[in-house]
Every structure is written in structure tokens, then in C-alpha cells.
Amino acid sequence: MADLFSRTANELMQMIAKDGLDPSRIIAELFERIARLDGKIKAFVLANKAGALERLDSANKKGKLFGVPILIKDNICVEGEETTCASKILKGFKPPYDATVAKRLKEAGAVLIGKANMDEFAFGSSCETSSYGPTRNPWDLGRIPGGSSGGSAAAVAADLATFALGSDTGGSIRQPASLCGVVGLKPTYGRVSRYGLIAFASSLDQIGPITKDVQDAAILLGVIAGHDEMDSTSVDIPVPDYTKSLVKDVKALRIGVPKEYFVEGIDKDVASSVKAAIGVFKDLGARLIDISLPHTEYAVSAYYIVGPAEASSNLARFDGVQYGLRSEGAGDLIDMYIQTRSKGFGEEAKRRILLGTYCLSSGYYDAYYVKALKIRTKIKEDFDRAFEKCDCIVTPTSPTAAFRIGERSADPLSMYLSDVFTIPANLAGIPGISIPCGFTGDGLPIGLQILAKPFDEEAIFRAAYTFEQSTDFHKKRPNL
């Protein structure tokens, strides 16, 4: 029973249930590895071994995920555990309640091992805006792991966590998964409860699994998904057994290839890997269909209005009154607000708040916010039309592989454009996964994105599983 740290959740579940594996050994191995390696990678903002063992002690032994360790992104509330969204303004905040997903994981017997680093308030695509400092890509420590769920993705890639939860607003699960060579799924909007997820953009956010393989993603989604009466935007549609979709067969599958996603500006290694991946689908008997999503080029603009607008409102509550940072020595109330927020928020957070406030301000609301919501309608219609002709859509997840730390942080716009392929799915509310599909000449992971229509995660799992099982990319690990 060596190398428990490198096992998938499914393997560990089998070993615990059938081979009598003592789950505390998994925790021991993981923490030994975390102690050894996380100093370099910095995937964790909170890693609590004693706490994990305590949780294991009182864990639900009959739970489906009994004894399996889970890492949770630091914008998801866990009762009594410091939850900061990697921001100074929430330092010390311990929620008096569990996010619904955390509650469901607890009920399933999973064991929390810590909180994962992220871009501050999920604003970012590189994990560089974290107030704790950036997480590093395990495949090349001089590069970013992607963001905003960079910590979750890096930890899973480096075998510092068995599986993890991230959140995705414009690609924050899929893009880091792609850059770290792991699996990351953004469910359909409304599939997973947002109660307890510290909001960035309420109409775009979703929590989802980041895992070593597709099967683990299917298992984890099955545990966290489902209607929640505490979330008005969570749908009351039954959760299927996603593991039943793990079938190696794409013969009847119609796969759409959108021309707008294969344009100039994509790294040539990325382009060739993705093209090869599409070829694999073809060889396996899927039908490839050329489609067009004509409003793709407007998605980033629309997103950078809707997202910041909602964020500027969601972040207004961070003001030093009830929790988190309060600036000392402030004169009066307004002074306290201004000083607390100016000291507590990082630059990117401020930028998004300013941008969002601008788009909502008097005189600009129609020109920006309403306009962006109309473009959103067009983007959604593009997908609706496409899904009449195909079951899945495949694209690259990211135009490039992992870039160097500091390479884009001075030019926000260039950073924003790295989300060009992932953003449309959030605007339309459709599900999407990123799975490993190759490596660049420098050995950096490349991700393939598979999209499907709302609530058809089953089609995604089927296509993703088939591809994964027909290739070896998911088996590779970084040299650490």
C-alpha cells in the first residue's frame, strides 16, 4: 500500500472499504508530503494535520467518501476554519456556518485537510493576486498554476491532495486544471449550491471538482450536486449517478468544433495537441461537426462588465464593521470604511471594484451593464443553436500553457484575455470540463475543454472518460 498520496479518490475508497486501509495513513502520508513540498509550491493557506485527524475520528463511517481527504478552496466557508478568500480584508474570519458543499462532504465522511490558495476573491487567472503570495505550478516552479483555483489545481497535480473543490466564474476551475495537467469541471449554473461560496459574480459562480481523473470528478460532483433550499438559484432537478456515464464509447456522439476557438494567438503546441485530441475522438467513432459561435469574440468584454459589476456589489460588505480587518485609528465611520477597504483589498480587487462601480453608475448602467447582459443573451443563443446540432463542443481550455510568474501581472488586459475560451460557458451557464490532452515542448500540460448543454454533465463525462481512457496524459506526474 505504498504511495497512498498518489492514489485517486476512487482507489482510496476501494482500499478503505474492501482492503481495510486505515484512512489515517492517507492523512499521514499527505501531510508528510505537504511538509516536504508545499514550502515550494504554496498551494495551501491552511493545512491542519491535527484537525484532519480529529475530523477523521468523528467522520461518518457509513459515508460514501469516508476517510477520503479533501482540500477546499479558501473562498468556501467551513465552520470554525479561517476563510479569507486569500485577502487581507478577511484575515481571521471564521464563519459560524458551513457552506452547503462542505456540509455534504462532511456527511459523506470526507476529511478536510486544509484550505487552498487562490487569487484574491477569485479575481485572477494566475493565482498571483493572493495576499499570501502566488502558488507555483508543480510542473515548473517558475510558472503560474493558473487561477483563480490555482492552489487546488496545484495541490492535486503535485499529489498534495487527493481531490479538491474549486470555484469557476470565468474559467477559474478549468484553466488552472488545464495548466496543471489535472481534471477540472465547472457544473451547469444551478447544479451545485452556492450557499457558503463567498461570491464574486453571483450569476456566474459555480463550485466544482478538481481531480486526478474523470472518475473522481464524477464521484465528487455526485456528492456536492443537488438542490439546496438555502440557494434560490439552485435547481430542483434530480442528480443522476454520474459514474454511470463513465463509459468508453463515443460512437453516437456528435462533437462540435467551433471555428472561433481556433484562431490566431493560440500557442502552436496547444493548437496541435487539441487538434490531435479531436482526431482521437474521430478515430473512436465520434462524429465531428463544424459549428460557429459567432459572438465568442465579445464574451470577454461582456464578462468584464457583468463580473466586476456584480463583484463591486458583493464586496461592498467588506467594511470593517462585522468581521475581518478593521483599520485602526480611523476618525469617523466613513474614514474607517475607506481606510479598511483601501488597506484590505489588493490591487486587482480594487481594479475590479472600480470597473464594476463604473459600469453600474448613473449614466453608464444602460451602456455597459444592460448592454453586456444583451450580449450574454446572444452568446447563450449561439450555444442553444449549436447544441441542436451536437452533443458536446470541444475547444482548447486556454490559448497558452502556463506562463511565467510576473509575465502578465503588469498588464491586466492581457491577463483577462487568457480566459477567452472559458468565459463563454459561464455567461451561458453551461457545464464544461478541462482534461489533460498533451504537453508543450517544454513539458507543460495542455488542456482540452469539453462543453455540453445545461444539465448534460453526463455527455461531458462520457466524452471525457472515453478520451482519458484512450490516452495516457492523465497518468503523468510532475517531477517533484
Next chain:
Amino acid sequence: MPAQTIQYETVIGLEVHLQLKTNTKAFCGCSTKFGQKPNSQTCPVCLGFPGSLPVLNEEAFFYSIKVALALNCRIQDVIKFDRKNYYYPDLPKNFQISQYDMPLSYDGRMDIMSKDTPKRIRIKRVHLEEDAGKLMHPEGENYSLVDYNRSGMPLLEIVTEPDIASPDEAYDYLTRLKAILEYLRVSDCDMEKGSLRCDANISIRPAGDKVLGVKVEVKNMNTFKGVRSALEYEEKRQASVVGDGGKLVQETRLWDANKSMTCPMRSKEEAKDYRYLPEPDLVPFMIDRSVIEKARSSLPELPEARSARFKKDFGLSGYDADVLTGRIDIAEYFEECAMQYDDKKKAANWIMGSIMAEMNDRNVGIKELGVTPADLLGLLRMVDGGALSGKMAKDVLIEIIESGMPPEEIVKKKGLSQITDIAEIEKVVKSVIEKNEKSVSDYRGGKKNAFTFLVGQVMKETKGKASPAIVNELLKKILGE
């Protein structure tokens, strides 16, 4: 410009905030009970903790539709909620979930009486939103304290068009509105407890002008009378500013009930940019025919209709009917009495007179007063039957209130039965005449007061129990001899 020759007319719009009497708050399951220990009725949702989400209270939604129907509003087919963004410590999220451009209802109306003439006040909109917490400013300290028990309570905002033309009309509007809301049983409507709040907008303009003058917002009025007084003050203040050739400023002023004046708010208000956006955490709500019909059929008979019925069925004057239907507890009380007693006018007078006077003095509702309809009717029947004089009955009423005993018992216990035995009274009358020769001759000399004095002496001798009618009759007869 000779200011004295310009007649000004007043234009008033009222904005009422009403706390709905649901069990739980608008968006979470915390209790709405008043007066509990601070921050003991809160949860992550109404505290606005990060990660929390709102879910709409179905009952609050239903109550809102009832109110909208009672105010004859049109109801939207689809409604949504919006965020109103501003920073204040009693607002935990620094935005309020409210309704902006698609409010629950609009284009309603309510009829009031303006100097005995019916007048229609248009209701611009009725919408649902959440309340903020309570901020306290301890005297002389440099800090403030916040209690979030009230945060998240469901509020209805009822806004009129600027159709109200005088402080008296404003007062009438508020009392009638309160009556309707009480009938609906959707709120305690208690200004002291803050479950009903009122802000006003007031401007003046030359009589007959169509253009609105500079609008002043008046806040911090804690009673309906306070609203009237504040508006009376503002009316005069604005007229005098203009009369002196000055210019009115669009501003917000606070009513100071102690000093009986309005004062401008001290802070320089930044231009109010609330940056409304549709609340993304709440889905839209469709209001279909069946919900509206269900709400409509659950409406009780409203004050206006009940008043008309009292007029018709019980032969009361319009004024009396209005007073009796002005509060639901009084209307029900009267109705119960009227069912069991023929002289509706008498019952009405007693209720509008002594009963309501005692209620006001003791600051209680009719139930707490403790005079049941049976008690009152028992009393009236004793007066009808001559067993009790009208004046004695008033004293017995007080006794009922204070002891809780029914009138029959009180009369028996205190031996208050009216003396109606003519022979007995005649004895006393003759005795009084004998003892008061001067008054007798004064009376015979034409002094009417002397007669009253003599009656008084008889009443004194009989400890007030002699039937005044009999005393009067006997005195006249005997003195006339």
C-alpha cells in the same frame, strides 16, 4: 413682489414603510419578534455574512399582494428584486434588497375625506424590500452600536403621488391607511415600535400652478400627529422663505418633536447614486391569476365597505360609521354589540364616547380595556330599565375596567341601584325644599340656577342614586304648586 397677494398651495407626497407581521424575516428563517435581546435573532443571511444567500418568504409575498389589492393597485405579471447599493452600518451587505423598476404593484388609489369631501389619493407603488438593522448613538460617546435583529425584516413601501394637499389630508390618509392595514392583519402598524414609519415630501407653489415647487423631504416623525405638525411647520416655513424673497433648497430635514421644528440634516449628502442592479441571487417571480384570486378572496371587508354597511344596516351617520370602522378592533366590538341590541346609536355613542376615551387615557386597545360587549350591553340595559342613571353608568364603567367585574355584580355590590321609587324621592325633595328656602324663592323669582342647585341637593342626599328624571319632574311639580 407683494408676497402677501400670492396664495400658495401645498403639495405633499407620503412614503410609508410597513413591517409585515410574518413569523420570519423576508429572506431567512429568523424570528420577527420585537424587543428581544440585541443580535439574538440573526443568522448568516440577515447578517450579510460572506457566502450567505437570500430566499424569499412566501407569506411576505402573499401579504404584499393583499395590500396591493386593498389599495386597488395593478399588479405586475413578473416581478424581480434589485440591489440598492449604499454604505451604512445598519445595512450589513451595504446594499438593500428592494425593488426598483418592476415593483410588485402600481397605479393604486385610496379615498380620504378632505374637509368632509371625499378625495382620491393615487398610490404610485407598493413594493417589497428588506429592513435594515438598528443603529444607536449613546449620548456623548464617539461610537455607535448596531443591533441586527431588525435587519432583513420584510417591509412594504407604500408611496403616494403628490396628491395630498394639506397636513390634515396627510393625517387622514395615514389613519385610513392604518385602518386598512390593520383590517388585513398584515402588520402591527405601531409607529412607536417602528412597524410603521412615514417620510414626507412637501413643496409649495402658487395656487393653480401645475409645476411642482422645490421638494423638501421630511423625516423622523414618530406619530401621525407628528406628521401633521411637521408638515404644518414646513408649509409655513417654506411660505415665509419664499415670502421674504428667498430660495428654497431641495434638502432633507428632520422633525424635532421637542422643539416643534424641522432642521436640515447636517451632513452634505453625496449625490445619491444607488447603482441599482437586478438581484442575481433571487430569481424572478410570476404572479399569476390564481395567486391574485386567492389573495383577493382572502381579503376581509375593508373599512370603506364596512363603514358603508354600518351606515346602511345600522342607520348610523357617515361620521359615526367612519369613526367606528377606523380601527378593526372597535368595528368588531361595535358589530357584536349591534347584533344583540336595538339602539345602535346609543351603543355607538357609548363606544365613541366613554369607551374610546378610556382607551386613549389608558393607552390600550379595546380588548385590553376589559369591557366586553356583554358588559357594555348589560350596563346599557340597566340604564334603559331605569335601574341605573346615565351618570352612574359612567362610574360603573370605570369600575368594570378596574375590577374586571360585570356591571350587574358591581351595582349589586355597591348598592348603586338607581332609586326610582317616587314616594321615596318625593320625601327627599320635600326635605330639600324645606331646608333651602332661599333657593326656592330665588327659583320662583326666575333664577334657573337655583333649580339646578336644588336638583344637586337631592342628588347629594340620595348619594346620586335618585333618578334625575324623576327628581326634575317632582321638583317642578312640587315647586309649581
Next chain:
Amino acid sequence: MKTIDKNDVKHIALLSRLSLSEDELEIHSKQLASIVSYINKLNEIDTSTVLPTSHVLASLKNVFRKDVLKVSLPADKALANAPARDGDFFKVPQVIEGK
């Protein structure tokens, strides 16, 4: 379409309760200007007949909760993260005057 300048940024900063140093104001103004200029791209599309989508789940409507009491947080838990408290109250610097 108007572009965003330093005065706009100052105004927005106040609305957002943020204070920016001169340097920050300079940088943010430039960066926001370039972002805003990029997002103005949206004007290439005619959306005069398009309805805005604020909720992607078009079929999801009328989500309610029943008017049933739930257990509230005890005051201590509600105040546990408070930077300043006075008994069972949250304490804040003085508000200059009433609303």
C-alpha cells in the same frame, strides 16, 4: 463613447469607499481606460431588439421558503468575528449624524 478619466476614477473610488494615492490614481486611470476602451467593443453589435439575460436559468421562477421559524445564531456566534463589540452590540465609530 466616453472614455474614463482621472476625475471619473476619483468619483468612483469615493462611491466604492476606496482612497487612491496620486500614483495609484494615475495607474488605475490608465489601466481602466484601456479596459473600458476594450469593452466598448460591444458597441459593434446591434442589440436594439435583444432582451438582457440577468438570470441564465430561464425556467427557474418563484423560489420561496415557507414562513417557518428556524434557529438563529446565538448572539456570541454572531459577534464572534466582530472587530469591536459592546456587550451584545457591534460597535462602530460614530456616525456623524442620523440618516
